[in-house]
Every structure is written in C-alpha cells, then in structure tokens.
Amino acid sequence: xxxxxxxxxxxxxxxxxxxxxxxxxxxxxxxxxxxxxxxxxxxxxxxxxxxxxxxxxxxxxxxxxxxxxxxxxxxxxxxxxxxxxxxxxxxxxxxxxxxxxxxxxxxxxxxxxxxxxxxxxxxxxxxxxxxxxxxxxxxxxxxxxxxxxxxx
Amino acid sequence: xxxxxxxxxxxxxxxxxxxxxxxxxxxxxxxxxxxxxxxxxxxxxxxxxxxxxxxxxxxxxxxxxxxxxxxxxxxxxxxxxxxxxxxxxxxxxxxxxxxxxxxxxxxxxxxxxxxxxxxxxxxxxxxxxxxxxxxxxxxxxxxxxxxxxxxx
Numbered sequence: 001x002x003x004x005x006x007x008x009x010x011x012x013x014x015x016x017x018x019x020x021x022x023x024x025x026x027x028x029x030x031x032x033x034x035x036x037x038x039x040x041x042x043x044x045x046x047x048x049x050x051x052x053x054x055x056x057x058x059x060x061x062x063x064x065x066x067x068x069x070x071x072x073x074x075x076x077x078x079x080x081x082x083x084x085x086x087x088x089x090x091x092x093x094x095x096x097x098x099x100x101x102x103x104x105x106x107x108x109x110x111x112x113x114x115x116x117x118x119x120x121x122x123x124x125x126x127x128x129x130x131x132x133x134x135x136x137x138x139x140x141x142x143x144x145x146x147x148x149x150x151x152x
Numbered sequence: 153x154x155x156x157x158x159x160x161x162x163x164x165x166x167x168x169x170x171x172x173x174x175x176x177x178x179x180x181x182x183x184x185x186x187x188x189x190x191x192x193x194x195x196x197x198x199x200x201x202x203x204x205x206x207x208x209x210x211x212x213x214x215x216x217x218x219x220x221x222x223x224x225x226x227x228x229x230x231x232x233x234x235x236x237x238x239x240x241x242x243x244x245x246x247x248x249x250x251x252x253x254x255x256x257x258x259x260x261x262x263x264x265x266x267x268x269x270x271x272x273x274x275x276x277x278x279x280x281x282x283x284x285x286x287x288x289x290x291x292x293x294x295x296x297x298x299x300x301x302x303x304x
Contacts, residue, residue, distance in 0.1 A: 004265070010283040011271050015264075017290035022174040023196065024297045027217035044175065065179035112167075113156070119163050122300045130292065131162040137289035138169035140282065145176045148274045 018141075032114045036107050038083070041066075041074055046083060046100055046108045054087070054097040065149070083107065170293075184266045188259050190235070193218075193226055198235060198260045201252040206239070208249055217301070235259065 004012075026040065033043055041064075048063040049055060057075065061068045075098065078084045083104035089095035100108070123131060156164075178192065185195055193216075200215040201207060209227065213220045227250065230236045235256035241247035252260070275283060 004261075007268055008272070010280070010287050011268060011275060013287045014275070014283070014290065015267050015271050017287065017294050018173065018177050019196075019199075021170065021290060021294050021297065022177060023217060024294075024301060025170050025174060027301075028297075044171075047171075065175060109156075115167050116159055116163060119167050120160070122296050123163060123166070126292070126296070128162070131166070133285065134289040134293060135162050135165045135169065137286040138166065138173060140278070141286060142169050142173050142176075144274050144278070145173065145180075149176060149179075 028118055029115070032111060032118070036111055038107060042078055042083065043111060045074060045078060046104050049084060049098060049100040050105060050108050054099045056095060056097055060098060180270055181267070184263060184270070187266070188263055190259060194230055194235065195263060197226060197230060198252055198256050201236060201250060202257065202260050206249040206251045208247060212250060
C-alpha cells in the first residue's frame with residue numbers, strides 16, 4: 001500500500017509492526033492454548049485473576065477492556081470448566097468475587113512456561129542489552145497506552 | 153502472580169508487555185473498526201490484499217496465519233459486503249485471485265488514518281529518537297518472529 005506522505009514515518013511503522021507482531025503472537029498463543037483446551041479470552045481472564053488475586057466482575061471487565069455482557073458468558077463457561085470459582089466477599093457478603101482455582105492456576109503456569117520456551121527460542125540470538133532495549137521500548141509503549149486508556 | 157526464579161526476567165517481561173500492548177491495541181482497533189462496520193479479521197485481510205495487490209486464497213491464509221476453512225467464511229462475507237472481489241488469474245484461468253475493491257480501499261485508508269491519529273496522540277510526548285528506538289525494537293522482534301514462523 002502506498003504511504004501517505006503527510007504521515008510521520010515512525011508512527012506508521014510502529015502501527016504496522018505492532019499489528020504484525022500481535023498477529024504472530026496470537027497465532028503462536030492459539031497453538032499453545034490448543035494443547036491446554038482453553039481459548040485466548042479465557043487465558044487473558046485467568047492471567048488477570050492470577051495477577052490480582054481475586055476480582056469482581058466489573059474489575060475483571062475493566063482489566064480485559066471487555067463489555068460485561070461479553071464477559072458474563074466467558075466467566076460462566078470458565079466456572080463450568082473448573083478454571084475459576086465465584087466466592088462471596090468476606091467483608092461484604094453482597095459482593096461476588098472471582099477467584100482462580102488450583103486447576104486454573106496449574107494450567108496458567110504451564111501456558112506461561114510454553115510461551116517462555118517459545119520466546120526464548122525466538123530471542124536466542126539477541127544480546128542481553130538488546131533484550132533490555134526491547135523491554136524499554138515495550139514498557140514505554142505500554143505505559144503511554146495505559147495512560148491514554150485511563151483518560152477515556 | 154509469582155515469578156518463576158528459573159526464568160530470565162527480560163523474556164518474561166517481553167512476553168507480558170507484548171500481551172498487554174496487544175490487548176490495548178485490539179480494544180482501540182475494535183473501537184475504530186466499529187465506526188466502519190468491519191471486524192478485526194476483515195481489517196487484517198483487507199490490509200494484506202492492499203499490501204500485496206492480489207492474493208490467492210492459500211496465500212492470504214498464509215499471510216494471516218489462518219486455517220483456510222476459517223478464511224473461506226470470512227472471504228465470502230467480505231465479497232458480499234463489496235470489500236473484495238474474486239477474479240480469474242489472467243495467466244492461468246484456473247486460478248482465482250482475491251482483490252480489494254475501491255470501497256474496501258476507501259475504508260482501509262480511513263481506518264489507517266484513524267489508527268494514525270490515535271497513535272500520534274499516544275506518542276505525543278515521545279522524542280524522535282525514542283520513536284526510532286521503538287521502531288528498532290519492534291522491527292527486531294518482528295523479523296525474528298517471522299523467521300521462526302518460516303521454520304515451522
């Protein structure tokens with residue numbers, strides 16, 4: 001596709017590269033998850049629950065940038081599959097909290113390990129300093145995007 | 153989630169950050185596409201056709217890392233919506249090539265522009281040199297991941 005000459009080249013490149021990297025990471029991610037019988041949205045939900053301990057439905061939707069209508073189906077299916085459980089909050093029994101089960105925790109650890117092995121292979125020829133530069137660049141992108149999301 | 157002490161910190165961070173950046177980019181991407189009445193897989197297919205001129209079904213599946221069974225439905229829907237068209241190859245009439253229509257091209261240009269405006273806002277505080285570092289890091293990641301995909 002022809003480039004629009006009014007556009008700053010670096011921004012166009014960053015957009016294109018994020019899109020292409022995401023496409024590959026999602027393909028590889030799907031391959032890995034296929035071995036564990038969970039879907040990408042289920043993996044993201046499990047990760048958020050593993051990271052934050054327990055979350056209410058509203059908090060989980062916010063972390064995953066999902067509409068709560070979409071997330072309810074997802075959570076029901078995950079509860080039926082024994083990946084998470086609903087528990088009443090100990091301080092306020094009206095509040096339902098979502099928690100990852102032992103089975104969910106076991107699966108997520110295996111998925112993270114498989115992703116780690118994949119990325120270690122991909123980055124085998126990269127020096128320690130280059131890896132730190134990649135972390136820096138991604139950190140900057142992530143922190144600016146998160147700030148922008150919070151403004152909405 | 154607790155970190156596995158046997159894992160190299162940078163690799164774990166790169167995996168986590170790519171995942172988080174993808175999540176935000178996809179959410180923002182969905183918001184933008186919502187205004188143009190196309191889905192993320194349709195956008196990726198249109199982009200590939202805009203980039204490569206015309207592609208056979210097999211070539212398109214390869215570019216999108218999709219199973220051809222999934223892509224057939226996608227392509228049928230896009231043809232019905234006037235985003236792409238099927239044409240016989242001029243050199244070999246047995247071969248069907250997919251081409252983006254004028255309407256598809258118009259939509260993709262508007263989507264790219266909206267993504268550009270979004271990313272320009274996000275990166276407003278970033279210096280030219282930092283932007284070049286981000287491009288470098290993403291380029292390195294993308295080229296290593298593409299090489300790895302080609303090995304499969």
